[in-house]
Amino acid sequence: MDDIGIFLQILFWGLYAGCIYILLATGLNLIFGVMKIVNFAHGEFLMIGAYITATIFLLTGINPYVILLLSMLALIGIGAVVERLCFRPILGTGKLNEIFLSIGLIYVFQNGAAMVWGDAWQSVKSPYDGITVPVGSLNVPIDYIIIIAFTAAILIALFIFLKKTRIGMEMRATSQNRKGAMLIGINVERIDVISFGIGCALAAAAGTLWVVSGQVFNPYMGSIPAVKAFAIIILGGLGSIPGAIIGGLLMGIAENSAAFYLGGVWKDAVSFIILIVVLVVRPTGLFGEKGE
């Protein structure tokens, strides 16, 4: 009985951690799909989003779930600037260059944030702190349920945006065939900026949800989740959004089980062990078609 309780608890933690990974991985997938760039600094946008939310919340006391939108809007702007100034000049010069550039971005964002906000671990108490909802045999904090609902809502909104709106269709066209998209008159550079901005906004949403869940955060929080998000999109198959969702959930659950049964140091290591095993066994990912 007790074992099942613990198992459910881990499952819920995993689901919650998975939500953050899904948002990060979906954003990365969007950027990778459209621009074919590898941005390891994606986690830094999560961190900036988290700090924007925390700062506004501490200053004004507005409900953090409302600030989510503000934070996402701010990150669309920051993302567009980063894309325009840093990634566009080196577009098409090779994946390694993009990776090295993102290392530069990691240095700038992490330590820039540390200059502004300090490098101590911080945490914020959500206004619904302490309220729990009974689910089966365990009490789940209501924040976790709101977070899961928000993630689902954001993903559905993204899905509708990609399927129904003109810009969404242009994004899909660009990701399928960049030259073809150019030929039919799509301004691919504009699409690049928009996709990068939306990807960053999704990272900001992940950062906000990280903060409101009451987890601690500091300027260096982003780099490992970003690499894990890459692991997730490789696991799920490049360019596959359902793959990213399933991969994110699996990763969240696997990680929390490992942290519980093997000890905290294995929390990060286990995701990479899974990644290496999957890459050795199935280089195209679990749900991947043919990759890039």
Place this chain on the structure above:
Amino acid sequence: MNFGRDKLIKYGLVATLAIAAAFPFLSDSMFLLNLLVLMLISIIFASAWNLLAFSGQGSLGHAAFLGIGAYASTLIAIQSGISPFITIFLGATVAAFIGVLIGLTCVRLKEWFLAMVTFGFAIIVQALTVSVLAPMTGGWDGIASPRLVSPSIPGYQLIEYYAILVITIASLIAIWYIMKSRLGLAFLAIRENELEARASGVDPVRYRLIAFAMSAYLAGVAGALQIHHIGYITPELYGVDNSFWPITFVILGGLGTLAGPVIGTIVLTIIWEGLKATGLTFGRYVIVGFILILTIIFLPKGLVNLPERLQVWWRGRGRKETFVEPQRE
């Protein structure tokens, strides 16, 4: 305005060597000597990373090999009592062996998958070191490591400095030979066009693994030297910082060149220590980040390419349309 490029390199090399060899007689500051030792070790480490990049493989977790070399050398030295001068190379062999295993998992994958696998591998090794291997490695607390030269010998710092200088020069000469040889040519062929390389009889898998082994070996040497120099080892050695530094050094100096890692390390160390004097803490990293980004965008071939760029600019000044952006390789 025609100063010979080869001549410039030759003079630069001789001058650098002379300064390095004469340094202890010019200044008796122990702080500077220590800095110089760490800089030499960084040069070996950056060159090791560069050798792997030379074959088209960018690693984001080279700290793993730094750490494995250091731990293996320390543990062998403690268990067997062999002099660190020998265990350095034994430890590096262990690093090379593990490097081949990691290389095997990703030689057939796309170039940037390797970046992820190596990044993750450094985290896995760290987790192993502090959990399963903790009885041997001392966990997070680390263990004392035998000094390269026992502090009881008078002037041990000088002996250590010259020993490390000799190892650095030997490593650079070895890398130079590798780059010039058929092996280096094969690395280059794979980097530029894998399909054509295969068509002309170069087996990419085999040569990538060779590059991996050699790079991991040198990184292991650097790690072991560093730890025997400091005299203490902790799992911090596997940190992300240690994986990112060689990349920054090499990109600034010039990717895929012999002189690149050396110039990059020297210039960045001077900038880094200079900024330390101004009292910046996080600001230093922000500046390094900007330097890295600006180098990638505006000077993609690094500082070694700067004289050439200046020459082109000098000749082309006044005639706007003749300036041709040098093509990236």
